[in-house]
Amino acid sequence: xxxxxxxxxxxxxxxxxxxxxxxxxxxxxxxxxxxxxxxxxxxxxxxxxxxxxxxxxxxxxxxxxxxxxxxxxxxxxxxxxxxx
Amino acid sequence: xxxxxxxxxxxxxxxxxxxxxxxxxxxxxxxxxxxxxxxxxxxxxxxxxxxxxxxxxxxxxxxxxxxxxxxxxxxxxxxxxxxxxxxxxxxxxxxxxxxxxxxxxxxxxxxxxxxxxxxxxxxxxxxxxxxxxxxxxxxxxxxxxxxxxxxxxxxxxxxxxxxxxxxxxxxxxxxxxxxxxxxxxxxxxxxxxxxxxxxxxxxxxxxxxxxxxxxxxxxxxxxxxxx
Numbered sequence: 001x002x003x004x005x006x007x008x009x010x011x012x013x014x015x016x017x018x019x020x021x022x023x024x025x026x027x028x029x030x031x032x033x034x035x036x037x038x039x040x041x042x043x044x045x046x047x048x049x050x051x052x053x054x055x056x057x058x059x060x061x062x063x064x065x066x067x068x069x070x071x072x073x074x075x076x077x078x079x080x081x082x083x084x
Numbered sequence: 085x086x087x088x089x090x091x092x093x094x095x096x097x098x099x100x101x102x103x104x105x106x107x108x109x110x111x112x113x114x115x116x117x118x119x120x121x122x123x124x125x126x127x128x129x130x131x132x133x134x135x136x137x138x139x140x141x142x143x144x145x146x147x148x149x150x151x152x153x154x155x156x157x158x159x160x161x162x163x164x165x166x167x168x169x170x171x172x173x174x175x176x177x178x179x180x181x182x183x184x185x186x187x188x189x190x191x192x193x194x195x196x197x198x199x200x201x202x203x204x205x206x207x208x209x210x211x212x213x214x215x216x217x218x219x220x221x222x223x224x225x226x227x228x229x230x231x232x233x234x235x236x237x238x239x240x241x242x243x244x245x246x247x248x249x250x251x252x253x254x255x256x257x258x259x260x261x262x263x264x265x266x267x268x269x270x271x272x273x274x275x276x277x278x279x280x281x282x283x284x285x286x287x288x289x290x291x292x293x294x295x296x297x298x299x300x301x302x303x304x305x306x307x308x309x310x311x
Contacts, residue, residue: 010187014232017192017257041141065149068142068178070185071232 002047002054005077008067009040040072046081054078085303086112088126090156090172092147093118097133097170097280104280105130109296118150127303128165129156131172133225133278143186143228144174153179165209165299166272170226173264173274182267182274183241184233190257194227198288200252201263201277205245208266209302210273213294219252220291222277229276231258231265244268249275 010016016038023037043066047054058076067074089101098115105113116123123129137146147153153175160166160181168176176182189195198221203214214220233241238259241247249264256276264275279292 013234014187015190015257017188017190017230021192065141065145068145068185070177070183070234071187 001049001081002051003079003081004045004047004054004058005079006043006045006058006062006066006074007040007076008043008062008072008074009038010071011073014071085127085300086114086125087128087130088114088116088123089130089132090120090152091115091117091132092134092136092150092175094136094138095132095134095171097278100278101130101132101169101280104283104292104296108283108293109300111300116152118147118152120152121155123152123155123159126159126164127307128299129159129167131156131166131168131175132280133170133172136171136175139171139228142174142178143171144176144178147171147175148178157181160267160272163269163271165302167210167295167299168272168274169278169280170224170229170276173276174228176272176274181272182265183237184231184265186228187230187232187257188228189226189230190254194225195229195256196223196225198223198282199255199263199277201249202252204247204250205266207245208248208270208273208298210266210295210298211248212301213298221282221289222279222292223281223289224255224277226256226276229256229258231262231276233259241265246270248273249277 019037019039026034062074087105089098091098174186201220203218206214206216246266250261251263266273279295282289282292
């Protein structure tokens, strides 16, 4: 069993209007030192033992569906978890 | 000419599209469910607006995996006209039939009003009945219509005259005020504004009707002898 954590964020070159609004809000709350905020998505995937190439599969699903490579980057962490 | 309006769970402009084709354009049209795998009997494919699959993950991301999309791709490859409006445009972007992606509107608001568009390219099967540079009034209704692509793609869109419509003034932050683009071949058009909501003066504008009439004219010119 594997637990996979996937993080999807907008690419650096892409303006993140939501992050910008949050950054401005933090700044008006007095947190002047928060220079930039980027908002993204966090997903948890649970793989069973039938998947042999977990990393290859994770990359594949990230590119095919979980992220849109035109505007988003992804990174992931794979953790082995004990069978229930 | 026979059209298919593709219906996904969460589509909500499908009936408007159906009405525009059947009652205003006077052509044949069927509503086709997203699990269809064959569109061979149709001459034109229409992907309507709405919130397919609740916009889960990203607008259009889940819908572009539907079985009907393989058939839409085949129709596009066969040169048939494929029009995606609003969420339909987002699905075409996700499926790779058109380049680029949509970001949230620059002001983070859902924008629902009639806007002025400029016809940038009237040399397409979708726009031939408009004048180049013509200003038309078409409603928009979207939260994610802020068109984005990289510099190389934008240069290519311009070079190949793939920008069909632009906003006369900035609406949502789209690059180069892009409101609608075609593929390189010119038979796939995606646009955020809703031409199907502007097909009769009673609706406030009939400026969208010429888009549908252009499609029919192109089809008649190439399929009907002595048209």
